[in-house]
Amino acid sequence: MKRILFCLAALISGLISWAQSGKNMVIIKGTLKGDLKGYPKIYLMTRSNTDSAIITNGEYSFSFPFEQPVFKSLFPEYLRHGNTMYQPFGILIAEPGTYYVNAETSTGMARSAEVKGPQAAELYRKFEQESSAAQMTISKTLAAIHGQNWYRVDEKDPAHAAVQKSRDSLQDLLYIPVIEQLLKKHPDSYAGAFVLSGSGRQIGTLEKKEQLLGLLSKKMQQSDAGKKFSDHIQGIKNSGIGKQVKNFVLPDPQDKDFSFDQLKGKYVLIDFWASWCAPCRQSFPRMREVYATYKGKDFEIYSISIDENKSAWLKAVKDENNPWLQTLDNQNISQSRFAVTGVPSTFLISPDGKIIASEVGFDPKGGSLIEQKLAELFGKKVPSPAAVEEKKKPAAPVKAIPMTRM
Numbered sequence: 319m320k321r322i323l324f325c326l327a328a329l330i331s332g333l334i335s336w337a338q339s340g341k342n343m344v345i346i347k348g349t350l351k352g353d354l355k356g357y358p359k360i361y362l363m364t365r366s367n368t369d370s371a372i373i374t375n376g377e378y379s380f381s382f383p384f385e386q387p388v389f390k391s392l393f394p395e396y397l398r399h400g401n402t403m404y405q406p407f408g409i410l411i412a413e414p415g416t417y418y419v420n421a422e423t424s425t426g427m428a429r430s431a432e433v434k435g436p437q438a439a440e441l442y443r444k445f446e447q448e449s450s451a452a453q454m455t456i457s458k459t460l461a462a463i464h465g466q467n468w469y470r471v472d473e474k475d476p477a478h479a480a481v482q483k484s485r486d487s488l489q490d491l492l493y494i495p496v497i498e499q500l501l502k503k504h505p506d507s508y509a510g511a512f513v514l515s516g517s518g519r520q521i522g523t524l525e526k527k528e529q530l531l532g533l534l535s536k537k538m539q540q541s542d543a544g545k546k547f548s549d550h551i552q553g554i555k556n557s558g559i560g561k562q563v564k565n566f567v568l569p570d571p572q573d574k575d576f577s578f579d580q581l582k583g584k585y586v587l588i589d590f591w592a593s594w595c596a597p598c599r600q601s602f603p604r605m606r607e608v609y610a611t612y613k614g615k616d617f618e619i620y621s622i623s624i625d626e627n628k629s630a631w632l633k634a635v636k637d638e639n640n641p642w643l644q645t646l647d648n649q650n651i652s653q654s655r656f657a658v659t660g661v662p663s664t665f666l667i668s669p670d671g672k673i674i675a676s677e678v679g680f681d682p683k684g685g686s687l688i689e690q691k692l693a694e695l696f697g698k699k700v701p702s703p704a705a706v707e708e709k710k711k712p713a714a715p716v717k718a719i720p721m722t723r724m
Contacts, residue, residue, distance in 0.1 A: 341414060342383055342384050342414050343381055343382070343383060343384065343414055344380075344381065344382055344383070344384045344411055344414055344415065344417065345379065345380070345381045345415070345416045345417065346362070346379060346380040346381070346409065346416075346417045346418075346419060347377075347379050347416060347417070347418050347419070348360070348377070348378050348379065348380075348392070348418070348419040348420070348421075349376050349377050349378075349419070349420045349421070350373055350376060350378070350394060350421050350422070350423065350427075351376045351421075351422045351423070352376075352422050352423030352424050353396075353423055354373060354394070354395075354396045354423065355396040355399060355400065356396075357394075357395040357396040357398070357399060358372050358373045358374070358395070359371070359372060359373070359394075359395040360372075360373055360378050360392060360393065360394045360395060361392070361393040361394075361395065362380050362390050362391070362392055362393075363390065363391045363392075363393060364388060364389070364390055364391070365594055365626060365627060365630075366626055366627035366630065369382070373394075384411070384413065384414040386542070387410070387411065387412045387413075387508055387512070387541075387542065387543070388411050389408050389409070389410055389411070389512070390408055390409055390411060391406050391407060391408040392407050392408065392409070392419065392427060394423075394427070396423070405426065405427075405428035405429075406428065407421075407427040407428045407431055409433060409439055409443075410438055410439050410442040410443075410508070410509060410512055411436075411439065412436065412438035412439070412508035412509070412512075413436050413438065413508075415435055415436045416435055417433065417434070417435035417436065417439055418432075418433070418434040418435055419431055419432070419433055420432045420434075431443075437504075437507060437509075438507050438508045438509040438512075439509075441500065441504055441507055441509035441510075442509040442512065442513070444500075445496065445497075445500050445509065445513055448496045449493060449496050449497075449517065452492040452493045452496055453493065455488075455492055456485065456488040456489065456492055456493065457469075459484075459488055460481065460484055460485060460488065463484055464477065464480070464481050464484065468481050473687075486521075489521045489522070490522070490526075493521060494521060494522055494526065494530075497510075497513055497514070497517065497518065497530060498530065498533065500513060501514075501530060501533035501534060502533060505533055505534055505535045505538065506535040506537060506538060507538070508538065508541060508543065510533070510534055510538060511534055511538040511539075511541045511543035511544040511547070512543045514530055514531065514534070514543065514544070514547040515543040515544070515546040515547045515550075518530055518547055518550075519547070519550050519657075519659050520659055524551065524554050524555070527547075527550070527551050527554070528551060531544070531547055531548060531551065546650065546653060549650050549653035549654040550653045550654075550657050551657075552653075552654050553652075553653045553654050553655055553656050553657030553658070554657040556654070556655050556656070556657070557655065557656045557657050557665070557673060557676070558673065559673055559674065559675070559676070560672055560673065560674075561672065561673050562671055562672055563578065563655065563667055563671050563672070563673060564655070565577060565578050565579045566578050566649065566651050566655060567649075568622065568645035568646060568647060568648065568649060568651065569645060569646055569648065570643070570644060570645050570646075571632055571635050571644055576643065576645050578620075581618055581620065581667075582669065582670075582671060583616065583669050584616045584617060584618050584669055585612075585616060585617045585618070585666065585667065585668060585669060585692075585695060586617075586618050586619075586620055586666070586667040587605075587608070587617075587618070587619045587620070587664055587665075587666055587667075587688065587692075588620050588622060588656075588664065588665045588666075588667060589601075589605065589619060589620065589621045589622065589662060589663075589664050590621075590622050590623075590624060590647075590652050590656070590658050590661050590662060590663045590664070591621055591622075591623055591624070591661050591662050592623055592624050592625050592631075592661050593623065593625050593627070593630040593631050593633065593634035594625070594630070595661045595662065597661070597662060597679065597680065598661050598662040599634070599638065600680075600682065601662050601680040601682070602638055602640060603682075603703075604680065604681075604682055604684060604700075604703065605619065605640070605680075606640065606641070607684075607700050607701065607703070608689065608692070608700050609640075609641065609642055611692075611698065611699075611700045611701070612692060612696055612698075612700075615696055616669065617692075617696070618642065618643065619640075619642035619643070620642065620643045620645075621640065621642060621643065621644050621645075622645055622646075622647050622651065622652065623635075623644070623645070623646050623647060624647050624652050624658070624661060625646065628646060631646055659678065660678050660679070662678075662679065662680055663676070663677070663678045664676065664677050664680070664688055666688050666691055666692070674691065675687055675688050675691045676688075682703065683702075683703060684700055684702055684703060
């Protein structure tokens with residue numbers, strides 16, 4: 319009898335445990351109809367993790383435990399083959415539940431995929447579609463005003479200021495209202511906080527950003543995404559030219575704490591980057607030339623990675639083997655102190671700890687604003703890049719990767 323009771327108790331315990339774990343699961347049920355070109359696999363990815371499933375009769379599924387809000391991208395394997403351009407398509411997973419994704423290959427997931435399920439996922443998908451339409455209108459208007467190649471205008475070009483002014487005005491008129499509508503209608507949704515932590519960093523004045531944050535509920539302002547946006551606002555206040563950089567401490571590759579105060583008395587080029595950022599890693603050869611020119615002259619380069627995957631960071635540090643300081647940003651310093659909106663981003667700090675120059679992106683041909691400042695300070699220019707085959711020469715400065723979904 320005791321044995322029967324014990325077995326019943328174990329069975330009941332197992333059923334309760336199974337029910338509880340089921341409540342904490344994320345299930346993605348998808349359909350992708352159309353020609354897969356013989357490649358039926360589909361990937362579900364974040365920057366640090368990739369899962370895959372087989373599309374059978376146009377259907378596939380994923381399941382995993384919910385741990386915290388996450389944005390996961392779907393990538394059908396057939397897009398790797400042929401000349402099809404892939405536009406990222408993702409799902410905002412803010413809570414456990416079942417998420418339904420329906421799409422067709424003929425129109426592409428980014429354009430036509432339908433997402434059903436928990437509210438935040440549906441709201442974010444709606445925002446994607448509305449904001450995409452707004453951005454398309456902005457792009458067409460800028461092309462009409464400044465020419466079809468308006469987006470290629472470099473910061474050094476005299477026309478850059480006019481293009482930027484037009485773009486800011488159009489975003490105020492067309493793009494920001496899409497965000498405001500989401501926040502006003504759903505102040506307690508994680509979708510709003512997530513949008514601010516990504517797209518919100520790219521647009522608007524400081525005053526407008528503070529207004530947008532105020533539209534979130536107190537609960538969402540305290541969410542991880544809400545705090546990131548709040549940190550970004552504080553970073554804007556901290557990172558202007560002439561601002562004093564307060565001390566911060568981050569871990570190096572050996573897990574030893576490194577204090578920024580240790581660099582007092584030197585000019586410091588702070589470089590924000592990530593292992594997954596191709597432009598960042600393309601910038602390193604030129605940065606090594608900068609380092610070779612000024613090292614030993616009260617100058618130091620200090621690279622700070624925004625990687626969330628520590629192993630990927632450590633591997634990239636080893637592969638690049640750059641001869642300067644490296645740490646991992648596990649304190650969100652990139653936002654709270656510097657308001658970084660894309661990587662690579664660089665800041666030149668004076669010996670007394672003040673910001674004297676900053677840039678987003680880099681020019682592989684040299685001659686950037688920061689290089690000009692260094693030449694002025696040290697009385698010596700960094701040599702021009704060695705001649706290479708014409709087809710290998712970068713045609714234009716490399717833009718930074720926006721931190722829209724980071």
